[in-house]
Amino acid sequence: MNRIDVAVIGGGPGGYVSAIRLKQYGINVAVFEKERLGGVCLNWGCIPTKSLVKVADLFSEIKESENFGITVSSSTINYKKIWERKNNIVEKLVSGVEFIFKKKEIPNFKKNVIKIEKINNEYKIVTTENEYFSRFIILATGSLPKDLPFMKFNGTNILSSKDILKMQKLPQHLVVVGGGVIGCEFASIYNQLGVNVEIVEILANLVFMEDIEVSKRLAMALKKAGIKLHLKTSIESYMEKNGQLILTLSNGKNIITDKVLVSVGRKPQMDIDFINCELGIENGFVKIDNNLRTNLSNVFAIGDVTGKLMLAHSASKQALVVAEIIRNEISSGSSKIDSINYENIPACTFTNPEIGSVGLTEQQAEEKYGQLLVGKFPFSANGKSLGIGNTFGFAKVIADAGTKKIVGLHIIGPQATELVAQGGILIGTGATIEDVKKVVFAHPTLSEVVMEAFEDLEKLAIHKI
């Protein structure tokens, strides 16, 4: 009989990480993944997009090479080659995870789970081909792109984030519907590669989850780079004519374009039938408590399907916590497990300029703490930034005026997605302004922008007037 201790449904950064950790603990675990291990993150999300970001940034740098005293007589794009490079990187990482599974002897049943039936104290997991029995289940089935009711994805000119990554030729004109993280990243990439890009966003700001100053600065940068922004605007309807799309906007204007990327959010992927039990759902997502438990005994859920924070590292953190909880249950252990503080999970937007943020925005911190200390420092006053020829943006630190605890770090500018890790450590460990004073930041580095933003909390930044 096919009996396992823990069945993990979905092999993304939630599912595959939990399986590896459980196996490290000596627990009999198996993954059910209908596509390839790595999920959206490795196959259609984080990794392929970041390989394109590199190329887009490189092309921009080449165009600016004259500023550095280097004359490059010509540079052209071979998008097919860029696309193949992206695929090679994805292949390398996915096959790497597959190799780890093979070496660690973790079964990966490459099948769709269609049914889960509760039978006494265990669950029967039914795939399109077989049946298995398991005591514990981790639901890690992820999410799918949402479309617009009147504008369904067709894979040719109305594209999802997955479709656009399959595109082997650059369009001349691209409209991105939705100015969230994913929409802005694609807009930034294709604009840098020479595509005419417009963003249509229903809200007043791009990347609305970010600190308002950061959102505004991003809009400024994208506009300067040549992206046309239509804020507080929605798509009302569209028609096709002579192979082109004519979009009608809520302000009455029309845009004619080759392709539309619809990036208006993601919806949970959960199409499993539950028999003899009913899975709790909240706002469409699988409902979990602070210990990642669903309403069903011994059934946990992690990652995008829970809608907590739709980020790969959030899914992986949940995966490690759930593995620890299940280890305790199986071995009657009592290792202490801290529940996850989602506020302290960093978020990165890989536009040009990049954004890295962790903790509360100024607006959220004001609501929670009232009196704040805010420190800011621009990249334009930093030696390393001048050296690398990229001085756009700033770092902004927020502290609770009462306790002097650091509660937010928001960076827009060069290497912001790397620099934010410092905030992750400091905020995650509850550091105060006094604690940060013990840290020495190396010179000349971009980190000094973060250091001076910290100093500016007490108006003591050395290089600020």
Ligand SMILES: Cc1cc2nc3c(=O)[nH]c(=O)nc-3n(C[C@H](O)[C@H](O)[C@H](O)COP(=O)(O)OP(=O)(O)OC[C@H]3O[C@@H](n4cnc5c(N)ncnc54)[C@H](O)[C@@H]3O)c2cc1C
């Ligand atoms: C374009 C794009 C860029 C992104 N960039 C970033 C980034 O830079 N940084 C970041 O942190 N996050 C990024 N994300 C988000 C990140 O990809 C997700 O948060 C992450 O993949 C979620 O992991 P997960 O394990 O919950 O689910 P997923 O990665 O979605 O994996 C779920 C898996 O479950 C499988 N599955 C579903 N149902 C079943 C079933 N019934 N039976 C068997 N298998 C099933 C699916 O095939 C899938 O492989 C990006 C997303 C997109 C779309």
